[in-house]
Amino acid sequence: AQSVTQLGSHVSVSEGALVLLRCNYSSSVPPYLFWYVQYPNQGLQLLLKYTSAATLVKGINGFEAEFKKSETSFHLTKPSAHMSDAAEYFCAVTTPPAYNTDKLIFGTGTRLQVFP
Amino acid sequence: DAMVIQNPRYQVTQFGKPVTLSCSQTLNHNVMYWYQQKSSQAPKLLFHYYDKDFNNEADTPDNFQSRRPNTSFCFLDIRSPGLGDAAMYLCATSRDRERAHHNEQFFGPGTRLTVL
Numbered sequence: 009a010q011s012v013t014q015l016g017s018h019v020s021v022s023e024g025a026l027v028l029l030r031c032n033y034s035s036s037v038p039p040y041l042f043w044y045v046q047y048p049n050q051g052l053q054l055l056l057k058y059t060s061a062a063t064l065v066k067g068i069n070g071f072e073a074e075f076k077k078s079e080t081s082f083h084l085t086k087p088s089a090h091m092s093d094a095a096e097y098f099c100a101v102t103t104p105p106a107y108n109t110d111k112l113i114f115g116t117g118t119r120l121q122v123f124p
Numbered sequence: 125d126a127m128v129i130q131n132p133r134y135q136v137t138q139f140g141k142p143v144t145l146s147c148s149q150t151l152n153h154n155v156m157y158w159y160q161q162k163s164s165q166a167p168k169l170l171f172h173y174y175d176k177d178f179n180n181e182a183d184t185p186d187n188f189q190s191r192r193p194n195t196s197f198c199f200l201d202i203r204s205p206g207l208g209d210a211a212m213y214l215c216a217t218s219r220d221r222e223r224a225h226h227n228e229q230f231f232g233p234g235t236r237l238t239v240l
Contacts (some may be wrong), residue, residue: 017164042228044231049212049233049234050233050234051128051130051214051216051231051232051233051234051237052167052214052216052228052229052231053231054228054229055183065190077153098166107176110155110157110172110174110179110218111169111172112229114166114167115166116165116166117165117166
């Protein structure tokens with residue numbers, strides 16, 4: 009079975025400050041991991057994904073995440089927050105294709121607020 | 125641009141009155157998903173199609189049904205909507221798992237359902 013835990017349902021930062029959104033996973037097989045962003049009244053948009061290649065993954069809008077197997081973590085970071093980053097962020101896990109799973113398992117989400 | 129389209133974006137229905145939400149995709153993806161997302165919660169998978177193979181989640185109420193007449197279209201039918209069914213409904217697609225596309229899912233903008 010797989011699961012993800014997002015620590016902190018709400019995170020607030022000042023514009024220009026570091027953004028750190030935490031995600032820890034549980035998986036009995038090597039995981040594939042994703043971060044999605046959701047703006048109000050919109051669908052989810054993929055920010056970045058880890059699929060067993062480089063452990064440091066760069067995504068869109070200046071975000072990146074590092075896969076740390078020893079810590080079972082996949083935290084999302086951005087060096088300098090922008091007002092437009094305010095949104096809901098979801099971490100998700102799935103299995104590699106060989107396991108024939110079509111599903112993503114989502115975390116409960118973290119709402120990021122950015123203050124001027 | 126290839127995309128996932130959901131119509132309508134906002135749907136209002138009456139308690140007990142059947143409603144159908146639609147999703148279409150120009151990505152030619154094999155897998156299509158329907159999620160229910162309530163306020164401040166993660167998307168909850170209702171069911172998905174792998175081609176024409178229908179996969180229902182164990183906890184999806186019988187009130188929810190789906191049709192996929194062809195690769196491009198998928199419909200969500202709510203036979204007798206209750207107040208608790210008011211939510212955002214998200215459609216998503218992903219490629220054939222055999223092509224090792226890691227279950228990356230592409231989401232539509234969602235349909236917000238209101239039940240009066």
